[in-house]
Amino acid sequence: MTTVVTDKGVGPLLRGWREQRRLSQLALALLADSSARHISFIETGRARPSEEMVLRLAERLEVPVRERNALLLAAGYAPKYTESTLDDPQLETLRAGIEQLLRGYDPYPALVVDGAYTVVAANEGIGVLLSGVAEHLLTPPLNAMRITLHPEGLAPRIRNLREWRGHLLAQMERQIALSRSPALRKLYEEVAAYPLPERARDPEDREDREDPEPYPYFALPLRIEHDGRVLSFVSSISTFNTPTDVTVAELAIETLLPADPATVDYLRSLTG
Incomplete structure (x- = not known):
């Protein structure tokens, strides 16, 4: 399986995961100890989330590990999770x-x-x-x-x-x-x-x-x-x-x- 990376920034990716999980911006904000306003700014590209915030949102949204790397890349950060081969x-x-x-x-x-x-x-x-x-x-x-x-x-x-x-x-x-x-x-x-x-x-x-x-x-x-x-x-x-x-x-x-x-x-x- 491959990691999909977009050049539109991390906002649309996070919005897609949030909508798939059927969470409102307010519900996600409460889960991530943030505010609906900040979540909205991240999704629309008006605010750049920190690496910590990207990972926190990914965890709350239950984003698979492979796709968490895609979120980090889209936000301008290095991938956090390695991908080893089984014979590594x-x-x-x-x-x-x-x-x-x-x-x-x-x-x-x-x-x-x-x-x-x-x-x-x-x-x-x-x-x-x-x-x-x-x-x-x-x-x-x-x-x-x-x-x-x-x-x-x-x-x-x-x-x-x-x-x-x-x-x-x-x-x-x-x-x-x-x-x-x-x-x-x-x-x-x-x-x-x-x-x-x-x-x-x-x-x-x-x-x-x-x-x-x-x-x-x-x-x-x-x-x-x-x-x-x-x-x-x-x-x-x-x-x-x-x-x-x-x-x-x-x-x-x-x-x-x-x-x-x-x-x-x-x-x-x-x-x-």
Whole structure:
């Protein structure tokens, strides 16, 4: 994803973020310990905000770290947040910690994705779910959304695809609203256009109605067929608190927790 910089100054950018968050100038001023008059002057270019004010407004507006750099540049200041590559030596400790976490979660599936859902790390438990996925979807760079929703990916084996697909698309919509990323929008349009497998097209499908959920799930599960059985998982997503690096800010660790005893027993049997 790229940082968009404008030559119109920081004012229009801040106004755009404020309007997207549906805040009035007064509401933002109260959040930022300022005044509506000062916010108005900044947005119209009559006042140049200090670096501290730019960062304070960005924080109150929940502007993604990548776009905070764009605000600083537009205001005439140097970027504050670095953007390292994942193989950067300064991220060695982070990489080691993530790898240890993923290994420790085996045999349950876990993976790490970036802001565009590119898979940057995964554990062996993910391999159980990838059985039968078309080779072209497993050619790097792997994309978690494509693998899940593509008709040659996991989609035909997901028993509750309509619900799970709706959950994933809604998740992407929230991220697009937050980050305003063109790359993420393009990915969303691609995966949303994938055709549904025959069984998932009709919500009144007889097979689904005769296959009630066998366990009282506490959250929407991912129910996926594997080797003649149905495995059930609930998803948990973790991000890093107060990141100061763009790359780290956009990483997300997703763990799939078994949602019923049968799934626990089966996964443990694979490592028996």
